[in-house]
Amino acid sequence: MKILVCISNVPDTTSKITFTNNNSEFNDAGVQYIINPYDEIALSKAIDLVHGGANGTVTVINVGDVAAEPTIRKALAIGADHAIRVNATPKDAWFVANQIAEYAKANHFDLILTGRESIDYNGAQVPATLGELLSIPSVSIAKKLTIEGNEATIEREIEGGKEVLTANLPVVVGTAEGVAEPKIPNMRGIMGARSKPLEVIEPIQVEALTSFNHYETPATRGNVKLIAESNVNELVNLLHTEAKVI
Numbered sequence: 001m002k003i004l005v006c007i008s009n010v011p012d013t014t015s016k017i018t019f020t021n022n023n024s025e026f027n028d029a030g031v032q033y034i035i036n037p038y039d040e041i042a043l044s045k046a047i048d049l050v051h052g053g054a055n056g057t058v059t060v061i062n063v064g065d066v067a068a069e070p071t072i073r074k075a076l077a078i079g080a081d082h083a084i085r086v087n088a089t090p091k092d093a094w095f096v097a098n099q100i101a102e103y104a105k106a107n108h109f110d111l112i113l114t115g116r117e118s119i120d121y122n123g124a125q126v127p128a129t130l131g132e133l134l135s136i137p138s139v140s141i142a143k144k145l146t147i148e149g150n151e152a153t154i155e156r157e158i159e160g161g162k163e164v165l166t167a168n169l170p171v172v173v174g175t176a177e178g179v180a181e182p183k184i185p186n187m188r189g190i191m192g193a194r195s196k197p198l199e200v201i202e203p204i205q206v207e208a209l210t211s212f213n214h215y216e217t218p219a220t221r222g223n224v225k226l227i228a229e230s231n232v233n234e235l236v237n238l239l240h241t242e243a244k245v246i
Contacts, residue, residue, distance in 0.1 A: 001056030001147070003046040004109040006100055006126065007075055008036035008090070008118040009068040023214045035071050037182070038115025038175060040078075045180035046113055047079040049147060056110070057081045063090045063099045069198065076193035077185035083196065088203035091210075093125035098206045100126070101133035110169045111152070116141045116176045127174035137167040140174030 011017065012032040020027045035043070046058045060075040061084040062068050072083045086099045104112060112134075117124035124140065131138025143162070144155035147169075154165045154173060185193070227235045239246045 001049065001111065002107075002109045003049065003056060003058050003111045003113060004100075004104055004107075005039070005043045005046050005058060005060045005075075005080065006112070006114040006130075007039040007043065007060050007062050007071070008115070008120070009033050009062060009064050009071040010036045010118055010120045013119065017217070019215045019217075023216065024212070026215065033067070033071055035074060036115050036118045036120075038117060038119070040115075040182045041177065041179050042113035042115050042173075042175040043075055043078060043080060044183045045145060045175060046111075047183065048180055049111075051079075059084065059107075059109075061086065061100055061103060063088055063096045063203070065089060072198060073193050074185060076196045076198070077189040078183050079185075079189060081196065083198040085198065085200050086203050087200050091208065093121075093123050093129060094209050095206045097126050097129035097133060099203050101130055102204050103201070104130075104134060108170075111147070112170065112172045114172065114174050116174045124174070127172050131172040134170075134172070136170050136172060138172035138174070139165055139167065141176050142173050143176055143178040145173055145175065145179050 010033065012034050015031045018027045019025060043058070043060065050056045050058055058080045059082040060072065060080045062072050063086040065087065068085060072085055076083055084103060086103070088099065090096045112130060114127045114130070116127070127138050127140045139154045139156065141156050142154045143157055146153045150169050152167050152169060152171050152173065154167070156163050156165070225238065227238070236246070
């Protein structure tokens with residue numbers, strides 16, 4: 001089985017986020033980057049499948065510049081066999097999905113795993129877009145994934161219960177918590193990652209469908225006003241005139 005795992009290079013959740021150039025660009029000075037946590041779950045599941053008897057290979061792919069290579073090397077240290085870096089700044093989900101789809105078309109994969117979303121933009125668009133571009137099924141927010149022969153069984157939560165789907169391979173699956181436990185690279189994996197292949201390929205041209213105007217940080221919390229439970233009229237007035245929610 002050949003498995004392709006899509007990984008993003010995202011800021012650590014403990015990093016302080018600021019913007020530059022009149023709030024139009026992300027300021028990455030001093031920011032620590034990590035593998036997107038949902039993508040790390042996907043990678044761990046891919047390794048479990050291969051080591052669990054699938055007798056295959058795991059390739060990771062990232063759309064990013066050279067600064068993403070430490071993150072890619074960590075994926076290799078965790079257990080991936082090969083790595084691909086598409087040498088481009090990830091502009092949006094449409095751009096990223098097209099780059100990955102182009103590589104996947106030229107190199108047949110039985111299973112493509114992604115995280116449910118990246119923790120920086122939280123768009124959750126890549127899995128479905130990939131499936132559409134490759135004309136294969138895609139299922140996102142998967143909580144459980146099993147492979148038997150040429151069939152994938154995917155379980156995901158829906159409102160009021162759970163949904164169990166089956167699909168013939170190849171399929172794209174966007175993973176969430178529960179699919180696998182993230183793995184920690186050991187010393188042998190870290191040393192071995194240095195000699196594993198990391199191929200850099202150039203991007204294809206993709207028509208831009210979106211543009212970013214500026215970024216905003218969440219508004220600071222205002223002072224709390226306490227209203228006596230008997231003063232309903234004042235509460236309604238403040239909700240209307242100050243909070244502007246009614």
